[in-house]
Amino acid sequence: MxxxxxxxxxxxxxxxxxxxxxxxxxxxxxxxxxxxxxxxxxxxxxxxxxxxxxxxxxxxxxxxxxxxxxxxxxxxxxxANIDFLNMHTFFDALVLMYRVTTKLAAQYHRPEDIVIIRAHQARFAAAAEAQDALAMIATNAALHSAIADAGRNPYFTGLFNRLLDEGRRILRLYYQSYGDRLPKQFVDEHEDMIAAIAARDAEAADRLAKAHAEQIVKQIQTFFSRNERIDIAL
Amino acid sequence: MxxxxxxxxxxxxxxxxxxxxxxxxxxxxxxxxxxxxxxxxxxxxxxxxxxxxxxxxxxxxxxxxxxxxxxxxxxxxxxANIDFLNMHTFFDALVLMYRVTTKLAAQYHRPEDIVIIRAHQARFAAAAEAQDALAMIATNAALHSAIADAGRNPYFTGLFNRLLDEGRRILRLYYQSYGDRLPKQFVDEHEDMIAAIAARDAEAADRLAKAHAEQIVKQIQTFFSRNERIDIAL
DNA sequence: TGTATTTTATTTGTCGACAAAAAATCGACA
DNA sequence: TGTCGATTTTTTGTCGACAAATAAAATACA
Known part of the structure; x- marks a missing residue:
């Protein structure tokens, strides 16, 4: 030295x-x-x-x-500000990318991808168990990013990662205000999605991803509709 | 001065x-x-x-x-090089974005958007009439970008514009080599798409966009399959 | 003559300084 | 006291220069 x-x-x-x-x-x-x-x-x-x-x-x-x-x-x-007025455009894009990337993962993944995906899911489950909101947000994004990677379309993964980033900011707001009540059902939904991917069942992967995404969106939307004050805060 | x-x-x-x-x-x-x-x-x-x-x-x-x-x-x-090996990922993304943006345009466009779109289409038609390949490439991208703008989803327009850019490079290669034989039918296909958008017929817009996109992709694919030498050139 | 090693040259990443643009402050005047 | 205009201060955009990293050239050696 x-x-x-x-x-x-x-x-x-x-x-x-x-x-x-x-x-x-x-x-x-x-x-x-x-x-x-x-x-x-x-x-x-x-x-x-x-x-x-x-x-x-x-x-x-x-x-x-x-x-x-x-x-x-x-x-x-x-x-950059979070654009609450046009939030629906974010949700539209998020749902579509959830579906597309999950479906492509079911079609094009390789065995080693599943190992990585399951590792991320384990981390997410641990975070959910520990009621650690921050860790859940981060591990959830990492999990879905890993799924998208398995689909091997850089254009989709590029947009999806951007959406997940923006989602991290929104979810952060969500959990911060709601005192860390965390929906455990996401763990089970993830399990079903991963199973469909591993089974190369593209149709099921698409369907499950759609339901999963729409449920997240719905939760956030009801949250925001109950907290108009946020519009003023920004 | x-x-x-x-x-x-x-x-x-x-x-x-x-x-x-x-x-x-x-x-x-x-x-x-x-x-x-x-x-x-x-x-x-x-x-x-x-x-x-x-x-x-x-x-x-x-x-x-x-x-x-x-x-x-x-x-x-x-x-940056053009990734011919993974061209299919580009086509997948392009087709999907063609569909989504055109469909959203049918749903969310405002009257003034149609004026802009028609102006672009007129420019494209003029370029096609003049057999000006370079102008066709540029005006085609501008037209579809304008359609996407009418859909008002910045996430989709962002990705779509990137894809159109990459498409400009690929089409440039295509027309360069094929001596500027230009498919006039694109003009008619555009007309149909614009009509569907103006009529707010989302289903038709989606269907027409899908057909339009897949036809472009097909043409480029057959072109490349006849010109393997390009793989070597890069 | 061919290969390894040193030397030189090219190119990138970083720095400190200066000038233009906008905001903040001050001051004249009513 | 309040408003408009001039002045100062802050912050950004640009510049030229230097140093590290790499490539190219030159030299030594077998």
Whole structure:
């Protein structure tokens, strides 16, 4: 080990800076640590990560490309708002992608995919058992992302992952307010879906995914209809 | 007019630089002026556009986010290749998005949308009449993008526009090689689709879009099956 | 002549600084 | 005291330069 002097800068590897900033900022946005509308200060971030504004800006450009932050020209950039008015477009897209990716997984998966999927499902079940809302949100997204991967269509997985990200923000809001009452039935529904995928039953996979997705959507919708105040809060 | 001295730099407006580079580079990639695999040199671009590397790099980061260029860490960046091996995933996604966006347009369009759509269709018809392959490719993408806009689902339009972009590259290859023989029937098919949309007949819109999309896919597939050499060329 | 190793050149990632644009502050005037 | 306009401050977009990483060239050696 060279550089025994602890006062030296952490000496990040060249090129790793952007990735670190991008991923951490992304997580903070999706977990609502940075709530929608939060201003993003480049100088502040540069100071925080001990690097110049250049890599910070590159990370921000990427996040903007994914729609996670909004950038006003020559002016402030902030965490993208959740568009409650057009929530139905999100639900439409989510339901369709749930169906398509699950169906394709049933058709095109390989044996090793099932192992990965089951591992994610186990993690989700553990989170549900522990009543850990945050872990449930994260593991649920990871599970469905893994299912989509097994379908092997990068165009669908790309959109689906974006939707799951946006969903993480919405679900976060959902659970935060409702005091972590968690529907255990999702575990069983996941089991049925995985069984259909493993059996290569595309029709059943599609049907189960549709029911699963629509039920999630329904729960969130009833939640929001009971909490109009949220419209004002943002 | 100030700045009568022609030797002065063009004096671009602050912030417009990235946009210019991004859009021009994008068009060149989609029109195969920059063929897949072309190396992209930042210095060269900086010189060409008379600006520093910083805005160039920002444009490249955006293009990379859309998958139009591939960036090797610390090494060269090049125009993304067309993935002929997994072309079917592209077709699957394209057909589905054709259907969904057209159906949503039939359901959610407003009267003014139809005006815009018909204007695009007129341009497409003119291009087809003139046997202008390049114009046909561009106006076809613009028409379907306009239809998708009328459906008002940003998630679907986002993916669809990406697919149409990738389709522009593929069609460009198609027409280039086949000496600009252009199927006029697309004009009629478009007319039928627009009529179904205007009549708010979602079922018909879906059916017509499916047939339209599958026919395009079929044509491209038979083309590629007759030209295996392309696999080698890339 | 062919291969390994050092040297040079090219290109990328990062930095600090400056200039333009917008917002925030201050001050004149009613 | 309130409003409009000028001034200062903050923040963004761009620049030129430098250093790390890689590729290319040159050299040494068998």
């Amino acid at each position: 060279t550089n025994t002097d602890a006062s030296f800068p952490p000496e990040r590897k060249r090129g790793s800076g952007v990735k670190v900033v991008y991923e951490l900022l992304r997580d903070e946005i999706l977990d609502l640590v940075l709530p929608p509308g939060s201003p993003i200060d480049e100088l502040q971030l540069a100071e925080r990560f001990k690097m110049s504004r250049t890599p910070i800006r590159e990370a921000l450009v990427r996040l903007a490309g994914e729609g996670l932050i909004d950038t006003l020209p020559n002016r402030s950039t902030m965490v | 100030t700045n009568t001295d022609a030797s002065f730099p063009p004096e671009r407006k602050r912030g417009s630089g990235v946009k210019v580079v991004y859009e021009l580079l994008r068009d060149e990639i989609l029109d195969l002026v920059l063929p897949p695999g072309s190396p992209i040199d930042e210095l060269q671009l900086a010189e060409r556009f008379k600006m520093s590397r910083t805005p160039i790099r920002e444009a490249l980061v955006r293009l990379a986010g859309e998958g139009l260029i591939d960036t090797l860490p610390n090494r060269s960046t090049m125009v």
